[in-house]
Amino acid sequence: MNSFDEELTRRLAALHAQGLHRELRRVDSPPGTRIRIDDRALLNFSSNDYLGLANDPILKEAATQAVEKFGAGSGASRLICGSLAPHHDLEEALAYFKGAEAALSFSTGYATAIGTICALLGKDDVIVLDKLVHACIVDAARLSGAKIRVFAHNDLDDLEKILKWTEKNIQHPTPINREQESNIQHRKRTLIVTESVFSMDGDAAPLREIVALKEKHGAWLMVDEAHATGLYGKNRRGLAEESGVSERIEIQMGTLGKAVGASGGYICGSRPLIDFLVNRARSFIFSTAPVPAAAAAATAGVRFIQSPAGETRRKFLWTRVEQCGTGILPVSDLSNDPANAAKSQSKSKIGDRLEACPTLSAIIPVLIGDESKAVAASAVLREQGIFVPAIRYPTVARGKARLRVTLTATHTTEEINLLVATLNEIVNRKS
Numbered sequence: 001m002n003s004f005d006e007e008l009t010r011r012l013a014a015l016h017a018q019g020l021h022r023e024l025r026r027v028d029s030p031p032g033t034r035i036r037i038d039d040r041a042l043l044n045f046s047s048n049d050y051l052g053l054a055n056d057p058i059l060k061e062a063a064t065q066a067v068e069k070f071g072a073g074s075g076a077s078r079l080i081c082g083s084l085a086p087h088h089d090l091e092e093a094l095a096y097f098k099g100a101e102a103a104l105s106f107s108t109g110y111a112t113a114i115g116t117i118c119a120l121l122g123k124d125d126v127i128v129l130d131k132l133v134h135a136c137i138v139d140a141a142r143l144s145g146a147k148i149r150v151f152a153h154n155d156l157d158d159l160e161k162i163l164k165w166t167e168k169n170i171q172h173p174t175p176i177n178r179e180q181e182s183n184i185q186h187r188k189r190t191l192i193v194t195e196s197v198f199s200m201d202g203d204a205a206p207l208r209e210i211v212a213l214k215e216k217h218g219a220w221l222m223v224d225e226a227h228a229t230g231l232y233g234k235n236r237r238g239l240a241e242e243s244g245v246s247e248r249i250e251i252q253m254g255t256l257g258k259a260v261g262a263s264g265g266y267i268c269g270s271r272p273l274i275d276f277l278v279n280r281a282r283s284f285i286f287s288t289a290p291v292p293a294a295a296a297a298a299t300a301g302v303r304f305i306q307s308p309a310g311e312t313r314r315k316f317l318w319t320r321v322e323q324c325g326t327g328i329l330p331v332s333d334l335s336n337d338p339a340n341a342a343k344s345q346s347k348s349k350i351g352d353r354l355e356a357c358p359t360l361s362a363i364i365p366v367l368i369g370d371e372s373k374a375v376a377a378s379a380v381l382r383e384q385g386i387f388v389p390a391i392r393y394p395t396v397a398r399g400k401a402r403l404r405v406t407l408t409a410t411h412t413t414e415e416i417n418l419l420v421a422t423l424n425e426i427v428n429r430k431s
């Protein structure tokens with residue numbers, strides 16, 4: 001072995017020792033509640049395909065037709081000759097769905113965050129992040145060069161403290177006399193970024209209060225609805241709609257790879273925002289346009305969500321979440337975190353936890369703490385034919401490893417019962 005490979009082998013061994021090693025599992029089936037992994041049929045509780053659209057005939061048909069009409073590849077970036085009709089149809093459908101003036105689609109949610117945040121902010125600006133935002137937002141913040149300030153998860157007091165600081169230190173000293181004005185590209189800005197429903201905890205941001213704070217302190221707000229699009233609000237636009245604040249959020253972001261059932265990411269907002277991103281978002285400009293099949297499937301997914309069938313799927317999902325919530329699960333035994341153990345002593349069932357949560361979510365984290373224990377619990381579940389992944393650092397903080405259960409509209413009552421029974425059995429066996 002040469003020294004390069006030796007070095008990497010040492011680093012991999014270190015990951016193994018910490019319970020942080022990861023590997024790919026080959027799936028030999030379409031996405032769904034039953035999947036084939038390593039030649040075994042498993043009941044799947046790990047997918048973000050919350051409405052069960054990824055393998056829906058309507059989306060598959062839309063993708064197939066787009067391949068027939070527009071080909072397998074898109075040939076170039078959007079600004080060269082890759083801006084195909086299916087991309088424009090998707091953006092019209094997205095703007096209509098979200099009730100926004102305009103929309104722009106990207107190849108992934110990750111690319112959406114990177115392109116948008118880096119286009120809007122530079123080194124003189126400040127970006128204020130919830131402690132638990134997704135890695136793509138953290139990476140975007142770093143890449144933008146803006147000053148990064150982090151507030152404790154969903155902590156409005158902490159957020160306001162930071163906003164007061166930015167107001168004092170960042171915005172007011174901007175020189176405004178005629179001569180200097182022409183030299184400055186823009187005023188120094190503060191952008192707050194949060195998720196609406198958090199990806200690894202399933203809890204919701206207090207959007208109404210955050211909107212009020214950003215208006216009070218003259219900041220901008222970007223909300224990532226990755227786990228809320230299609231699931232909340234009268235028109236299923238997301239948690240911003242349910243909270244009645246859609247129109248007051250400058251930048252609404254989401255992904256097309258979760259409840260929408262396809263692949264890609266989007267920004268919805270004003271016409272100037274979208275035009276600006278077309279000119280300035282580097283992950284949009286310098287990347288080949290998504291394949292026509294992806295755009296067409298996403299359009300079909302967005303339309304499905306808006307249809308009565310979309311509302312039926314959402315109702316099914318909340319029924320499953322409630323059913324799972326009534327199962328008995330003493331999470332306190334699993335937790336290494338004393339604060340959490342204390343909390344869960346009084347609320348020992350998932351059901352109680354859900355009641356304590358004002359917003360239902362399809363993401364149910366079962367906190368375990370220790371990385372290796374989480375991996376072991378996931379392995380035991382797999383033995384029993386149930387796939388629930390162990391989520392570890394760096395996806396969540398060290399010592400906060402968990403089983404992340406996700407429910408979808410297409411799970412059956414029997415499947416949920418089996419999950420709850422098996423989880424309970426494993427928890428009791430371990431404690």
Ligand SMILES: *Cc1c(COP(=O)(O)O)cnc(C)c1O
Nearest residue numbers: 108109110134199226255257264
């Ligand atoms: C999944 C996810 C993304 C990234 O979206 P992709 O389309 O998978 O790249 C962004 N933000 C959050 C909160 C996510 O959960």
